[in-house]
Amino acid sequence: MLTAYHPQSSKQVFAAEQSAANGPFFCPACGGELRIRKGLKRIHHFAHFPEKVCAYKGESQLHLRIKKQIYYSLLQELGNQVKDVSLEKMVNSIRPDVLVEGFKKNIGIEIQVTPLTPAELIRRTTAYYQQKIHVLWVLPFSAARFFAADDGQFQAVSLKEFELMLYYMNYKSLIFWDDTEKLSEGFIRIELKDIWQKPGSYYSIDWSTVIEFKSKKLKRKKMPSQIEYNLGLQKFTPVYAPPFQMPKKDYFLPRRFMMLKK
Ligand SMILES: [Zn+2]
Incomplete structure (x- = not known):
């Protein structure tokens, strides 16, 4: 996902504008916690943890x-x-x-x-x-x-x-x-x-x-x-x-x- 829910600010935030230190971030669909993924080539995004089941995962x-x-x-x-x-x-x-x-x-x-x-x-x-x-x-x-x-x-x-x-x-x-x-x-x-x-x-x-x-x-x-x-x-x-x-x-x-x- 390109965005996540950020309870600290009660807002939807963009991965491109955040860092892991600003977490935690959550999925608005399943409520699961998300990790922020950033890299030189990758599109900055939020990812579910492997064990999580969500329609918007992966x-x-x-x-x-x-x-x-x-x-x-x-x-x-x-x-x-x-x-x-x-x-x-x-x-x-x-x-x-x-x-x-x-x-x-x-x-x-x-x-x-x-x-x-x-x-x-x-x-x-x-x-x-x-x-x-x-x-x-x-x-x-x-x-x-x-x-x-x-x-x-x-x-x-x-x-x-x-x-x-x-x-x-x-x-x-x-x-x-x-x-x-x-x-x-x-x-x-x-x-x-x-x-x-x-x-x-x-x-x-x-x-x-x-x-x-x-x-x-x-x-x-x-x-x-x-x-x-x-x-x-x-x-x-x-x-x-x-x-x-x-x-x-x-x-x-x-x-x-x-x-x-x-
Ligand atoms: Zn989810």
């Missing part, structure tokens, strides 16, 4: 880096136009990475670096809905994943299950952040299309019959069709989305508030 350096960049970028973009932009603020049982409190709507940024189970993604989506927070789910961007090394053209990508859920939640697009800042200083949005396997036929092993197969939609593999860089949060608009039956799955994506590109 964020990777990549996660912390993206969170820090999004926070400062949103402060710069929206600083004067909203009530507050905050890092790691607890809202009852949930804690978005970055929370934008507007005058009418609240927006939560959720950075997802490691896979989530479908149950956990559904639980968080419902919790945000109950708090009336519009969510923007953000994944780490990797150019090598979307562009072929040889010709630089789009290439098919295989989505993990939670990414496939986000893809449908986001009306067939995914939102990313490039932590290297080589390509963009804003959000990146990629539209992906279904891939249809061509119909065809082949001989059975003993060459006695021809087996035909129909055109079929690939489940996990999608083809990028459009990419937009440098999107500020103001390019997105808060919307309500109804429940959606996940294709070929036995569960629904719950009703939700989300941020959709205008």
Whole structure:
């Protein structure tokens, strides 16, 4: 975590501005004591003790880096136009990475670096809905994943299950952040299309019959069709989305508030 609760000052404090001597520091989610971790290369942060169980334990350096960049970028973009932009603020049982409190709507940024189970993604989506927070789910961007090394053209990508859920939640697009800042200083949005396997036929092993197969939609593999860089949060608009039956799955994506590109 980039921040912690500091009982001595009754405030949320930033790891970058603290030292171990100013402790103790605590996690606002689980109440556990946190250690401050600082180093030349590492992002300054607070860490749980190994034995502690907490949903916000063990964020990777990549996660912390993206969170820090999004926070400062949103402060710069929206600083004067909203009530507050905050890092790691607890809202009852949930804690978005970055929370934008507007005058009418609240927006939560959720950075997802490691896979989530479908149950956990559904639980968080419902919790945000109950708090009336519009969510923007953000994944780490990797150019090598979307562009072929040889010709630089789009290439098919295989989505993990939670990414496939986000893809449908986001009306067939995914939102990313490039932590290297080589390509963009804003959000990146990629539209992906279904891939249809061509119909065809082949001989059975003993060459006695021809087996035909129909055109079929690939489940996990999608083809990028459009990419937009440098999107500020103001390019997105808060919307309500109804429940959606996940294709070929036995569960629904719950009703939700989300941020959709205008
Ligand atoms: Zn905790």
